[in-house]
Amino acid sequence: MAEGPEKRRDPRVPLVLRVDYPGSPSAVRDATENLSAGGLFIRTDRALAEGERVPLVVSFPGLLDPLEVEVEVVRRRPATSEGPGGVAVKIPFDRIDDRHKLARLAETARTGLGKARQGFRVLVVEDNPHVVEMYDYALRKLKAGEGGVDVGVEFASNGHEALLRLATPPKVDLVMADLYMPVMDGFTLVERMRGDPALMETPVLVISAGGADARARAVDLGVDVYLQKPVQFADIIATVRTLLKVRS
Numbered sequence: 001m002a003e004g005p006e007k008r009r010d011p012r013v014p015l016v017l018r019v020d021y022p023g024s025p026s027a028v029r030d031a032t033e034n035l036s037a038g039g040l041f042i043r044t045d046r047a048l049a050e051g052e053r054v055p056l057v058v059s060f061p062g063l064l065d066p067l068e069v070e071v072e073v074v075r076r077r078p079a080t081s082e083g084p085g086g087v088a089v090k091i092p093f094d095r096i097d098d099r100h101k102l103a104r105l106a107e108t109a110r111t112g113l114g115k116a117r118q119g120f121r122v123l124v125v126e127d128n129p130h131v132v133e134m135y136d137y138a139l140r141k142l143k144a145g146e147g148g149v150d151v152g153v154e155f156a157s158n159g160h161e162a163l164l165r166l167a168t169p170p171k172v173d174l175v176m177a178d179l180y181m182p183v184m185d186g187f188t189l190v191e192r193m194r195g196d197p198a199l200m201e202t203p204v205l206v207i208s209a210g211g212a213d214a215r216a217r218a219v220d221l222g223v224d225v226y227l228q229k230p231v232q233f234a235d236i237i238a239t240v241r242t243l244l245k246v247r248s
Contacts, residue, residue: 037103039090069098125177159184194222
């Protein structure tokens with residue numbers, strides 16, 4: 001019975017943020033899954049032990065300035081066929097300022113990030129028709145859910161087709177891309193976008209089964225969020241909402 005009131009005081013918010021580790025030699029960034037005033041869940045394959053204290057920087061380019069906090073690992077979750085593994089972390093009681101930072105962030109996320117608007121265009125770049133169907137279903141959930149958002153979804157089967165569409169009006173608000181495709185892969189697509197002044201600010205969400213090296217390379221090229229396959233509908237919806245700055 002004691003858990004219920006605590007959950008009401010510290011509700012979880014599905015929010016995907018970048019997680020960096022100051023001083024870490026690795027270029028690979030992790031991502032959050034859930035956020036509350038007291039802690040967060042981090043999708044990661046790092047060997048973090050329960051009880052270990054870890055300094056973090058959480059951020060979201062163009063939306064959230066880097067936020068430095070210290071957390072304590074309280075639980076590990078192994079990777080399964082349902083999704084990636086990770087760790088639940090909390091803000092230690094002696095880090096009062098950090099708890100206040102996270103509480104403000106959680107409240108901002110809960111009440112809405114950015115100004116809501118209607119009429120977004122999302123370009124899905126993926127050559128697997130079954131995956132395309134899944135993403136289309138997930139994005140249609142944005143329309144059907146409470147406070148539905150008008151999201152127009154278009155498709156391209158490779159990076160070359162995507163660049164042709166991106167060069168043609170109307171403007172695309174978000175690109176969702178795989179990394180491994182024929183003709184032009186996702187790495188080249190992101191590199192070309194980030195080198196084009198007209199496209200360099202367009203948010204890019206990569207969803208891929210690639211390993212740590214692929215993720216590090218994608219991050220270095222300038223992707224905004226990298227989600228590891230297999231991915232759940234809730235992850236896609238929450239990430240797209242955040243990238244489009246749509247009120248939940």
